Amino acid sequence: MSIKIKAAGVTKVFASRTGPVYAVRNFNLAAEEGEFVCIVGPSGCGKSTFLRILGGLIAPSSGEVTLAPGGAQVPLQNMVFQEYAIFPWKTVVDNIAFGLEMRGVQKAERQEIALDWIRKVGLAGFANSYPYQLSGGMKQRVSIARAFANNPEILLMDEPLGALDAQTRVVLQEELVHLWEGARKTIIYVTHSIEEAVLLGDRVVLMTAHPGTNKSEFAVPFERPRQFALTSTPEFGQLAYAIWKDLEGEVKQAMEQQL
Template sequence: MGDPHPKIEARAVTRVFGRAARAVHALGPVDLTVAPGEFTCVVGPSGCGKSTLLRIAAGLLRPSSGELRIRTNARRPAAMIFQDYGIHDWKTVLANIRFGLDVQKVPRREADARAAHWLDRMGLTDFAAAYPAALSGGMRQRVAIARALAVEPEILLMDEPFAALDAQLRTILQDELLGLTQTTRTTTLFITHSLEEAIVLGDRVLVMSARPGRVIAERRPPFPRPRTGAVRATPEFAALTSELWELLRGEVGAGAAA
């Protein structure tokens, strides 16, 4: 019997930026739960508050009202991966991957072993001494993923991590992330504007409305795990993509008109 309590739970969470006449109601109210080991994807139109929700989950923003709880016993329970990589330009690939381990004061021998494992796992061993400026966008995002997973977080928070990559590279990294998270069973909250990405990766896909973002639909992709990127070629994949786009189309229009 697994843990019955959700790892992430939001209750009536809202976020307002600014004050009085200039206040912008960016998010909510949002109710959300993410079960232990679940990969939950959130999709929605630009400006709907998806990233705001993730930043509240990460503790980078406070909600204006409501509550978001992270249930964990770990000292540093969550790791976050951003669209712009979030790695340090002045550190080598190895030093970037070790960064979180050093912050946690993991013993040097163990930190070296874990960093070496993730260098190998992400195909970065030959680039251990390189600096990010020498790497492609895809390689930099691999470094960011390796750094996040090296600390063995209970929760992974990902904010459109592949949005800046070209379509082919994006597909490759989606498939790599799919394999990694199915192995580690890390509880993941993943923000994306790509329906296809959400359906490939997610146990559950939540659709948000135009601003102020609220959850207006939930779907569970009908693909058992372990799953591979081959699901993209199935009729079920095409049907679910079409269904979600019908839900989203009106919200995208509403967001553009706002």
């Protein structure tokens, strides 16, 4: 296995009226090709900022980020955003085909790929709907399908299920596991849910409270393919609890910071 993503000493400082504010401070991460890495941290720890740095949307103040291209004619990375960020003015099929269109893929071909993903994420019959006609869960399916349809080597997911209700969330977690197990892309998945991280990830990386840096790491040893039933096993509970005990102090500190 080769290293696909390497981030060394990544720091992001924002200027503010009261002086510099560190969003991320000296954060390190390495992910192997095909690995599913979850980053968990208390709110405001800078995990979304770090993901945006990986996605090339924010430049780090210092430190180095390397995404190793595989050489194939596919994009290197694409993001799935928490707020869906699917375009309200495009239909479902056009949203999913967006990345392909930007890359100059011919209309017939990108339609075919998009329709295929529409089926895979269970939105058959909604190809020509506009986002306002969809529920939150369906919108996020479109957003996930947009990323997968573009077939990037790396997927960067910023709390993609964070805005959904608990039940929809479970359904989409299972679908996401299924999709990933079929495609085996390198995924960096930011979440604040420990259970979600343990269910989905190969490895869980914890961040400290603001300013976020490395806290600790947990390997997730469970067999794949995984299903939601995994969450009912004692091993799952023990691991999730161990992660929580490690993170608890940071979460409390984060809450105090917000007061």
